Amino acid sequence: MEGTSHSDSLLSHNGTIITRIQGNRVRPNSTNTLPTFYQNLEDALDIRRASHSFYSVVQNNWQNSDAVDFCSGDILSLGKSPDRRAEFLKEFDRHPDFSIGSSGVRLMDGNHTYLEQTEQEIADFHGAQTGLIVGSAYEANIAVWTSIPRPGDVILYDSLVHASTHEGIKQSLAMSHVEFPHSDIESFRSTLLEILDSQSLVRQGKRSVIVAVESIYSMDGDVCPLEELLEVAREVLPDGNIQFIVDEAHSVGVIGPMGSGLVCKLGLQKDIAVVVHSFGKALGATGAIILGNQTVKSTIINFSRSVMYTTSPSFPFVAAIKSGYTLLKSGCMSEAQDHIQRLCVLFFETLENHPLWPLARERELLSVPLARGWEDRPFQTHIITVSTHQNYTYWLFFHLLSQSLCVFPVEHPVVPRTSNFWYMRFSCG
Structure with a gap:
């Protein structure tokens, strides 16, 4: 996959966007010929599909394209470090x-x-x-x-x-x-x-x-x-x-x-x-x-x-x-740990200085809870949650993917209904 563009990866038959959209389509009558055991499993999955909460295993776009990684748990990049x-x-x-x-x-x-x-x-x-x-x-x-x-x-x-x-x-x-x-x-x-x-x-x-x-x-x-x-x-x-x-x-x-x-x-x-x-x-x-x-x-x-x-x-x-x-x-990871702190501070400063942030916050178009009072904290955490109007969570998610920004949506049943959001994890890689 080396050299694959991010947009090609997303829109391929097994790319993130196509897989997620197709995965949440209910397939009526498509299981009628299956044995009862599998019909019952598909019925349970169709309930997830109907509520647009069906999960699929998708490609990690940040691993095989030029996308920016905001969802990996490899915070210090130790998983791929030569040292x-x-x-x-x-x-x-x-x-x-x-x-x-x-x-x-x-x-x-x-x-x-x-x-x-x-x-x-x-x-x-x-x-x-x-x-x-x-x-x-x-x-x-x-x-x-x-x-x-x-x-x-x-x-x-x-x-x-x-x-x-x-x-x-x-x-x-x-x-x-x-x-x-x-x-x-x-x-x-x-x-x-x-x-x-x-x-x-x-x-x-x-x-x-x-x-x-x-x-x-x-x-x-x-x-x-x-x-x-x-x-x-x-x-x-x-x-x-x-x-x-x-x-x-x-x-x-x-x-x-x-x-x-x-x-x-x-x-x-x-x-x-x-x-x-x-x-x-x-x-x-x-x-x-x-x-x-x-x-x-x-x-x-x-x-x-x-x-x-x-x-x-x-x-x-x-x-x-x-x-x-x-x-x-x-002690050789101290620079990586400090870099994560700098990235978090840069995010909050950039957000607060954006000319549309006050309007987006006032109209509740965008919510970033940890942006409140971040300057007063003794240290920042690498996990930052962002939410918008519930019906637009996936629209914003797909938009970010199309801009080569890999984040992860969190929705029901992981969190209560009406509490959907997506979150970013900053890493030093």
């Missing part, structure tokens, strides 16, 4: 007798020294006692929430936590699950007081409240007011039977000392019970790690079915992760 590739291959040279596979689950033959050493190195980097590497951040959140909450505990979660957290909470043993409005400190306080009033075991200090938040929220790109939430938690439950689980999928590699994340940036390592870091974004690898103390790790190993019955990470899998951390710890 990263060289460091990755060095791991094979250092361990020439490595096994390609892992040969079993973690509790049996799947455990190996290289895996344990890497887990401890990552835990040390983030100021945690120990860690457990798993196959993905989704798997990590399922493992955490299906094993950590005990019967009688209460889970208190931010309304915008990730789908994997919601799924894990549904499967948990907690007595109840309570949502509080996104990053609303006073609502968090009032909800905690209601829990304290209604749950005698929590009030007596025999059961815990477990709080689920994200450091940088994947849908809105805003930062969790973690210090303020901790302050309220200590005030309402001074006996310590409230603990936080922080999903740092979008902050690792980007913020904090050497990219260690929000918890480390705020110096809260000793105040957070569990931290989940994803490797599929800024680290340019795959997988995730669950950080905590030995009690947390033992609990997950003993009670998380997704860990107990899953093949453990192989040497190549772990080597990709370790090589990314080697570069982070060396």
